[in-house]
Amino acid sequence: MATAALTIDNIGVEFSGFRAVDGVSMIVDEGELRVLIGANGAGKTTLMDLISGKTESTSGHVYLYEDEITNKSEHAIARAGVGRKFQIPSVFKDLTVRRNLEVASCPSPSVFANLGFGFPRPSRDKVDATLELVGLAEEEGLPAAILSHGQTQWLELGMLMVQDPKILLLDEPTAGMTQAETQKTARLINELRGRHTILVVEHDMTFVREIAERITVMHLGQVLAEGSIAQIETDEKVRRAYLGSHGIVS
Numbered sequence: 461m462a463t464a465a466l467t468i469d470n471i472g473v474e475f476s477g478f479r480a481v482d483g484v485s486m487i488v489d490e491g492e493l494r495v496l497i498g499a500n501g502a503g504k505t506t507l508m509d510l511i512s513g514k515t516e517s518t519s520g521h522v523y524l525y526e527d528e529i530t531n532k533s534e535h536a537i538a539r540a541g542v543g544r545k546f547q548i549p550s551v552f553k554d555l556t557v558r559r560n561l562e563v564a565s566c567p568s569p570s571v572f573a574n575l576g577f578g579f580p581r582p583s584r585d586k587v588d589a590t591l592e593l594v595g596l597a598e599e600e601g602l603p604a605a606i607l608s609h610g611q612t613q614w615l616e617l618g619m620l621m622v623q624d625p626k627i628l629l630l631d632e633p634t635a636g637m638t639q640a641e642t643q644k645t646a647r648l649i650n651e652l653r654g655r656h657t658i659l660v661v662e663h664d665m666t667f668v669r670e671i672a673e674r675i676t677v678m679h680l681g682q683v684l685a686e687g688s689i690a691q692i693e694t695d696e697k698v699r700r701a702y703l704g705s706h707g708i709v710s
């Protein structure tokens with residue numbers, strides 16, 4: 461039987477009487493790549509905020525494996541193993557690509573660097589493998605400031621991966637990307653399949669079709685449907701919910 465990596469149990473939050481997330485329950489299995497979709501304002505980002513501790517819930521529970529992380533601080537939840545990538549990447553622009561990954565992979569890199577020891581071997585191997593995986597091996601010596609938008613997003617993804625999070629939360633990873641960058645991101649995320657547990661919020665249905673196994677559809681703060689892309693696209697409730705918005709078919 462599959463192991464639950466993330467268990468969300470009846471989670472909700474109310475902002476001045478408005479329930480932005482209203483009794484959402486879902487389980488993301490270890491190694492699963494789950495995609496969360498829904499029209500604007502459905503509550504997807506707020507759900508990510510509740511998981512990562514950016515927003516405090518007013519009801520329900522969140523578990524990372526066996527550990528309850530409900531309403532812990534963002535810092536504590538990150539330390540417990542929830543890695544979150546926001547739409548706007550936060551990399552160290554003055555540092556090289558490699559150095560960004562080194563800093564992310566090592567809790568106190570300055571200690572090693574100042575002593576002239578370089579980085580411990582396991583970290584260096586991990587950084588090398590990650591540079592290859594995110595397709596930035598050739599750019600390793602470049603300052604992050606001169607990377608393209610897509611490359612910056614991949615670097616930030618790499619910076620999360622070197623920390624070995626128990627789950628990766630990705631909020632619209634293809635936002636602002638060119639078509640070629642979006643396709644490369646789909647390939648990258650497909651490579652991560654099975655190696656990492658990932659929850660992705662995404663609007664771009666072409667991209668969703670390329671990566672999705674199981675999709676959860678949110679509407680008005682609740683889970684409307686869950687299933688394969690074929691099941692979701694033919695679900696009458698989902699079709700109705702998308703009427704008047706951008707539509708589920710891209």
Ligand SMILES: Nc1ncnc2c1ncn2[C@@H]1O[C@H](COP(=O)(O)OP(=O)(O)OP(=O)(O)O)[C@@H](O)[C@H]1O
Nearest residue numbers: 475478480481498499500501502503504505506507
């Ligand atoms: N801090 C807040 N205070 C009040 N209302 C909020 C707050 N955060 C979110 N909301 C509201 O909750 C609803 C859900 O917002 P959320 O950003 O989670 O939706 P979403 O599904 O991520 O939408 P989008 O696809 O447009 O990003 C919206 O109506 C939003 O205005």
